[in-house]
Amino acid sequence: MSTAIQAANVSVRYGRKTALEDVSLSVAPGSVYALLGRNGSGKSSLVRTLLGQLPPAQGRATLFGEDVWRHRTRLMERVGVVPEDADAPPEMRVRELAWFSSRLYPRWSQAAFDARIDRFGIDANARSGNLSKGQKKQVSLALALAASPELLILDDPTLGLDVVARKSLFEEVIADMADRGITVFITTHDLAPVEAIADRAAILKNGRIVLDEELETMKSRFRRIRFASQPLALAQANLIATAVRQWGTGTEAVVTNYNDLELARLQEAVPTVDVAPLSLEEIFIAVAGEEKGQQS
Amino acid sequence: MSTALVIASRELRDRTRVLIVGAALAILPFLVALMPSAESNRATVISALGGGAAMAYGLCLALMYGVSALGRELSEKRLSFYFSKPIAPVALWLGKTGAALVTVAGVALLVAIPSFLAAREEWLVFWGREDWFVWKLIAVVALFLYFGGHALSTMVRSRSALVALDLVCAVATVMLALMLVRPLLERGAVERVFAVWAVLAGAALLAAAIVPVVQLSRGRTDVRRSHAAYSSVLWPVIGVSLLIAAAYTMWVTSPSLKSIDKIENLDQSASGQWVFFTGTDSARGDVASSFLLNTATGASERIQPLRWSSVKFSRDGRTLVWVESDELLPRFGAARVHTRTLDGSGADGETSIATGISDAFTVSDDGTRIAILGRGQLRVHELASGKLLAATRMNQSDVRSLFFVSPATVRIVSAPRLEKTASILELDVTRKALVKTGQFAVGESFGFNALTATPDGAALYVNRAGTIRDGRTGATRVQLPIAPKTHRASVMLRDGRVVWVHDGVLELYDPSGARVREVKLPVSGGLIMGETENGHVLVTGRLGAPAPGVRGRKFVRVDLQRGAVVSVKEDVWGAVRWWGIDPRLPVYTADARFSGMNVEDRLTHWQQ
Secondary structure (H helix, E strand, C coil): CCCCEEEEEEEEEECCEEEEEEEEEEECCCCEEEEEECCCCCHHHHHHHHCCCCCCCEEEEEECCEEHHHHHHHHHHHEEEECCCCCCCCCCEHHHHHHHHHCCCCCCCHHHHHHHHHHHCCCCCCEHHHCCHHHHHHHHHHHHHHCCCCEEEEECCCCCCCHHHHHHHHHHHHHHHHHCCCEEEEECCCHHHHHHHCCEEEEEECCEEEEEEEHHHHHHHCEEEEECCCCHHHHHCCCCEEEEEEECCEEEEEECCCCHHHHHHHHHHCCCEEEEECCHHHHHHHHHCCCCCCCC | CCHHHHHHHHHHCCCHHHHHHHHHHHHHHHHHHCCHHHHHHHHHHHHHHHHHHHHHHHHHHHHHHHHHCCHHHHHCCCCHHHHCCCCCHHHHHHHHHHHHHHHHHHHHHHHHHHHHHHCHHHHHHHHCHHHHHHHHHHHHHHHHHHHHHHHHHHHHHHCCCHHHHHHHHHHHHHHHHHHHHHHHHHCCCHHHHHHHHHHHHHHHHHHHHHHHHHHHHHHCCCHHHHHHHHHHHHHHHHHHHHHHHHHHHHHHCCCCHHHCCEEEEEEECCCCCEEEEEEECHHHCCCEEEEEEECCCCCEEEECCCCCCCEEECCCCCEEEEEEECCCCCCCCEEEEEEEECCCCCCCEEEEEEEECCCEEEECCCCCEEEEEECCEEEEEECCCCCEEEEEECCHHHEEEEEEEECCEEEEEECCCCCCEEEEEEEECCCCEEEEEEEEECCCCCCCCCEEECCCCCEEEECCCCEEEECCCCCEEEECCCCCCCHHHEEECCCCCEEEEECCEEEEECCCCCEEEEEECCCCCCEEEEEECCCEEEEEECCCCCCCCCCCEEEEEEECCCCEEEEEEEEEECCCCCCCCCCECCEECCCCEEEEEECCCCEEEEEC
16 A cells, blocks of 8 residues: 555536546655645535545545445544534434444544543533534544544634634644544635644645645745846746735845745845745645635 | 344333333323213224324334434434444434334324223224224325335435425426326226326335435435435436336336237227227236227227226217316316227318217217216317307216217216106207107106117117107007017117017017017027128027136027028127117118127127
8 A cells, every 4th residue: 555545637527517636645654645725615515525525536545445435434434524614413412422432433442532522621412513613623523533544634623713722633632643543634815824734735726736846945935036126036046936926126036936046146146135934824825826816 | 242233222211201201191091981972882883993092103213213213313412423333324214214113113003002901892893894904094194104204304404405406306296196106097997096106105105214315325415415315316216117107107007919819899980990998918917908909900909098988989980089188187077089080081180079988979870979977068069160059057977878869969868867758869969959759658668778769760669668659759669579678689670679688589670569589599698799781680698607717608699581590600709788878779781890809808700
């Protein structure tokens, strides 16, 4: 088994609308993979496809090397899922959810579930429908983790969580998973904490993967450059800019192929160049940010 | 614990409210029985309300659970709860369905049992008849409501354009289900109709029970894909069921002449060359098939008159007339007259003459006209053109005899049930006038077959009274000193003479009432079936009491001139025209070949 998740040329359509177009990605076992994208970019469709809930119109999605559409039932024994929206029946109590899951997962750990619910301060007798959005997420997370998964798929897991819970999720839970060699696939808008734990990130834009690489590599080639000259200087230095702003005689640009050689070339033309590294959030905004006709 | 049981168990944990309502309903009959108005029949009130509430509540729950089985979670996008876990579609469906059906049955029992225990006898009278038929029916209805509710929920909740296609398919299914039993209804095969519908309903139920597994496998959490998956399997399965039912219907309605093993109706033309008969093939159930057989050539063709409606040969033996239904579902409604000219001299097939299948009709001797009695009217049409020649108001139930004395004159004997007088009427077709020509007193047994008449209608004979009357005025001509026990034990021949069969003899009287002779018969009693052109009388009867299970009779041909039995055919049922509205005795040619049924109810031919 060389990959935990693989999507090969996956396209998903809803009638005439294309949600995903020719998406390919690969997640190595034991890694933390962050899928980023704006609302409506196709993240949830991709997650549903990877969970075998949505058939690709083209291409193939596999988990642990097996076609997930065909072998979903068996594969789900190895996968923990935290869905974007709470989907547990609202009339079920937390302890009933645990009982239900315990009968389905061969490696279920009731102690782990109880401990986590206890830590979250959630009443096990509370009905799912009466929990807050954040508590529902926490229950989902506790259920997913108690199943002792080999792969954890988190679809916007911080939605509705307070700051403390978010911090706990990333710093304790996901980091712990990563340390234990469990593959984590996460979609989120919370980019700062992801940056600290993700091994690889991809950006989905309008149903297409526009960026997919190791986070370190990504961060090393993206730079914000400011210089007192026209943008033409970028081209002369063979720097590729994804976002360019001009003011007076100055230029600010985000370049995607930064390295020392190109910087030296630019400095030959423009003596004063201000170079700053980019955070993942800034890279995301530069790559997936506003376009003509697109609202944030 | 298997996954299906886990799901069922989960579903059942949340049924507290349903049980509380059930418990309240179980108590309700006892509270109603405490009312002063129920004091005299408390047990009846408890049993009626207890059983009724159990059924009604069970059916409501079945529908409710069917509608929400998957549909609610699909439309609320919560089905991913199951699909993100190692749960197979079949386990999900089985678990949910099992829990729903167990709940429905359990709650029905919860509501019913207290009233059953409190008023056991009355309860059994109300609800336990015919081997608990009502409960079995309710169980089937509950299944239909559950699976039908799920189907409707799946279709409607998806809000996709496919709903229109579903509607078209549903309408088409109903139409096809009705149309494909039409041939069965025309053949009176009510059992087969119910069998076909039961099989279709069973197939639909089975499909509706199994297709959700495909729906979940292919559609999973997407409400529209789910609907598409459901419909794309359901309708083809139902379509295949309809095709199989259609093939079965074709098979049961297409028996060969040889496979008919039970004749139930038979008539023949004067020469015996043409035989019409209706019969069933035991392998094809109660489907009656009709054939017109040319006994001279052996050629046969299938015709399909409505079962139990009349089929008539004209007295000249050249025309056959029958009615077929005009309706999608044949009932006592619209029908149409069909005709076949047996010598090939005229037009065949469907005429433009409309009728009802409960209408009576008779055909003129030359086969050119038809008189139809029904729906408060007597109408005379020309068969070839369908043209209405005359019509008059007439109550069908009053008429005892109706026949053409000539193509232009129809003779009617009418005797309203509570009146003791019969009227003789004549419809002049040319002048379109109805005239009462006479009347006579009648007794209580003056029903169908009470009369025989000469072919020209000049004389009437009241069979069981032994009275020869004037055919137009009804005036008594002769009162014979006889007392026949049945209408067909004594009849008038075409020349006005009267024969009476009784106690192993045939007595012959001339039109003046004089006893001409007595002929000893090889049968103890009998019925007079017809006469031949050369003066022979055909009698059918048994010698002594019939042996159990033996239907055969002797068919005896008597030469009236010589006063001797000419021949006897054993173990046959003759060509019978028992309930014709035409009172004239059939007249066969001298060399006529006869057709009838043998002791095994199969078709047989003989000449004697």
